[in-house]
Amino acid sequence: ETGVTQTPRHLVMGMTNKKSLKCEQHLGHNAMYWYKQSAKKPLELMFVYNFKEQTENNSVPSRFSPECPNSSHLFLHLHTLQPEDSALYLCASSQDPLRGTEAFFGQGTRLTVV
Amino acid sequence: KNQVEQSPQSLIILEGKNCTLQCNYTVSPFSNLRWYKQDTGRGPVSLTIMTFSENTKSNGRYTATLDADTKQSSLHITASQLSDSASYICVVSAYGNNRLAFGKGNQVVVIP
Numbered sequence: 001e002t003g004v005t006q007t008p009r010h011l012v013m014g015m016t017n018k019k020s021l022k023c024e025q026h027l028g029h030n031a032m033y034w035y036k037q038s039a040k041k042p043l044e045l046m047f048v049y050n051f052k053e054q055t056e057n058n059s060v061p062s063r064f065s066p067e068c069p070n071s072s073h074l075f076l077h078l079h080t081l082q083p084e085d086s087a088l089y090l091c092a093s094s095q096d097p098l099r100g101t102e103a104f105f106g107q108g109t110r111l112t113v114v
Numbered sequence: 115k116n117q118v119e120q121s122p123q124s125l126i127i128l129e130g131k132n133c134t135l136q137c138n139y140t141v142s143p144f145s146n147l148r149w150y151k152q153d154t155g156r157g158p159v160s161l162t163i164m165t166f167s168e169n170t171k172s173n174g175r176y177t178a179t180l181d182a183d184t185k186q187s188s189l190h191i192t193a194s195q196l197s198d199s200a201s202y203i204c205v206v207s208a209y210g211n212n213r214l215a216f217g218k219g220n221q222v223v224v225i226p
Contacts, residue, residue: 002157002159004157006157040218041218042116042118042216042217042218042219043158043203043216045213045214088155090157090158092157102148102160102163103205103214104160105150105157105158105159106157107156107157108155108156108157110155
């Protein structure tokens with residue numbers, strides 16, 4: 001257990017569906033992240049939140065909509081996804097994003113878009 | 115071009131044998147380098163973290179080295195076990211921002 005919990009672990013959705021991924025961290029960290037991991041590619045940073053404020057959007061399509069109600073919770077709302085969006089979505093948290101402190105990852109949500 | 119390159123891409127080793135994974139990076143200014151282990155379908159878990167002044171760090175049967183001059187790191191696995199089968203990801207952090215540069219990972223398969 002890394003202290004970062006993601007739900008659901010697996011999700012299959014149609015292209016017209018709307019679903020949400022949830023991430024919760026119990027580490028008292030200030031920063032939370034969403035990453036996308038596709039097969040045979042490095043992890044791709046999607047969004048960064050620091051003290052609940054979005055500090056980075058790495059040119060992510062609008063069909064992915066993040067929400068950070070507080071420093072412990074992070075959501076990723078999904079709508080009208082494409083099959084190429086199928087991937088492992090990882091949430092992470094860290095204490096201080098500006099100092100490159102260690103990131104702790106959740107177990108990930110394996111998303112399949114059909 | 116990716117800022118972190120790992121080799122070999124994949125590796126099959128016999129249980130009990132040793133292996134070494136390589137990581138070359140171009141990230142600058144350098145803050146720290148971490149090796150993560152990622153089991154299939156799971157999130158990455160940190161093995162070691164090294165800063166500029168550290169050359170070697172061990173975590174059980176895992177030993178990481180860092181040469182900040184040549185911008186190279188290695189991860190040595192001693193007496194491999196079946197549970198070592200995983201992807202090992204090299205992650206380099208630049209000082210002063212929240213960017214982590216990820217390698218594609220070394221896929222290690224340990225066979226009996």
